[in-house]
Amino acid sequence: MNNLFLDPYFLKIAFGTLILGFVTGSIGLFSTLRKQALVGDALSHAAFPGVILAFIIFGTKDLEILLLGAIVISFLAMGLINLINKYTTIKFDASLALILSSFFSIGNVLMLIMDGGHGLNRFIFGEAATMLQREINLIVIVALVSLLIVILFWRHLKLYIFDQEFYQTLGFNKGLIKFLLTILTVLVVVISIRTIGVVLMSALLIAPAITSRLLSNKLSIVFILSGLFGALSAFMGTTISFLISGMPTGPSIVLILSAVLLLLLLLAPKNGIISKAVNQRRHKKLIHKYHPLVHIYEFNNIRNIDTTILDEFVSLNYLKFEDNEYLLTNRGIAIVNNVLRGENLWT
């Protein structure tokens, strides 16, 4: 174990996957928030024939060239999906599914035509162990460029994602920002398929976003958190695949991603299953306790209410007893409002 973390070869690759995880996790947030989470899945499958085509045309296995092919074909796929969307009534997910699987099979046909693919099929599952220094440099460059684009267009991205109509009424071009988001997604998908593989790509784009959404409602925080979750999972997944021989990288990254998500689904402070259940119980108890107050607030009578309870409320200054009538004090009204709205239950 100690040896592994001193091994410069491992450290190099771990650094690469760390950066990769950060940029993919954070960029994936945008498509997830736009409810187009599976676009990444489709793009990664569509990129596969691009890789093969680039190899056929240029006859080289340089990652830059292969990824260029992937980018071109991904854009073609995205254009086709948009075309179908514009001219037909076919739903987005159906066209996504068709493009995904048919492009992948075109890639397979091409791979078979040129006789087995010469190791190009590592793109299907991904392989971190054979990452070269040049590829790590490429990942760092793409990551920096993507993050720079996000920082420059931050306000545009934010507004577009949450309210497209409002964004347009402000006079901005919706097509341009959509194009920008597609570029970002294609870029991160293309640099990631080498490591995590075509099939499991969607998990690295979606899971960090969902995980960090459980923790915060502020876009900038969620963005950074998704990056961190992506980086953490990619790093740990790579480490595990180095430690256990025969363990594929992509699946082990997905396993860590899912474990982190599951953990936070249970334990997240506000939106987690446990804290939600606890809050619900608290709320139920409070409703039970203050039910008489709510009754007085709603109906202005004390029918069927035990007077000992009422006296207790009077002693707590929630009610006052005037002219033979129980009346709510301001404090009592505040309590009733809180119970009805389900707020500040623990104060």
Place this chain on the structure above:
Amino acid sequence: MDIGVLLIAITVSLSSAIIGVFLVIRKMAMMTDAISHTVLLGIVLAFLIVPNLNSPFLILGAVIMGLITVFLTEVLINNHKISEDAATGIVFPLLFSLAIIIISLNLSHIHLDSDSVFLGQLEFAGIKQLKLFGTNIGPVSFYVSLLVLIINVLFIKIFFKELKIVSFDANFAKVLGFSPIIIHYSLMALVSLTAVTAFETVGSILVVALMVGPAITAMLFTKDLKMTIIWAAIIALINASVGYLMAIIVDVSIASVIATQTLITFLLVLFFHKRGIINKLIQRSKQKEEFNFIVFLKHLANHLNTDDRDEELNIDYIHNHLNWPTKFINRHIKKAQALNYLKISNKLLIITSAGIKYQNDFLNNINKED
């Protein structure tokens, strides 16, 4: 040419296509992608219990895993406000990763390698022959896929009304007294069953094309549910046959070529059909041209008796008033002259009574249609 392989390709395509129609109208197209991947975990887990690749328990395991996928996705959607596609995109990679990890750590010696998982090997499906009374009566895979096809057809035939109502209006189905959930899960069980039989022959990614492709191709030109199913079946038949022939000619994976053919058929219909993109574009430009012509005539008619007619109707200045390029206007002038809708006197464009009548009739017709 192996007629057994062709028959397998056709039966698998048909059973995928008819069940796919319901997935598409229920907006669950991406669920096929998820299920077709996760059935692998079912197969692997069942194999760990019953170590026999030919055991029917593997199919049972796969169907159960398909249902678990749907269930887990729905739990995430309903309880945690996670959108449908995001939930799908989390659940299936997890289950699929588990399968891949189990295979690569424990079962690397058996025939479940990644290529056959993704792409299938239709070529070898014909090798295992079913023997009845000592004679070969065809490949086993053919009978399995035929059985699945019959189950799918019967299910759709018997529960057509229920499927239709549940797909288009689940709440109405509830009111009528049958449970949308039961229909939903039986449909999903059939999808898993179809996926797992297709899995062996065409692989997990390509089955998505077989399920979704014919359905959405049919939906490009028909709106009736029954006709959609029939057309989807016809298209699937064509895709499988053409794909098979092309694969034999080029000598590559049959399943991949069939999936590619599915996309080609879809694109052909998308572009060249009567209501396809090309016709739509032609129609749009025709409409635009006609509308511009009417606007032009209307302009002439409006200014026929106004004080500024010398300015507005002058052939040298009219492009400024309509803000159109001169070439564009000249085309309309020529067209109007040919139809006898206008005459030119003293460089002024004077609309004739025929022209006034034409544009009035046109505008009146538009009003009537509204």
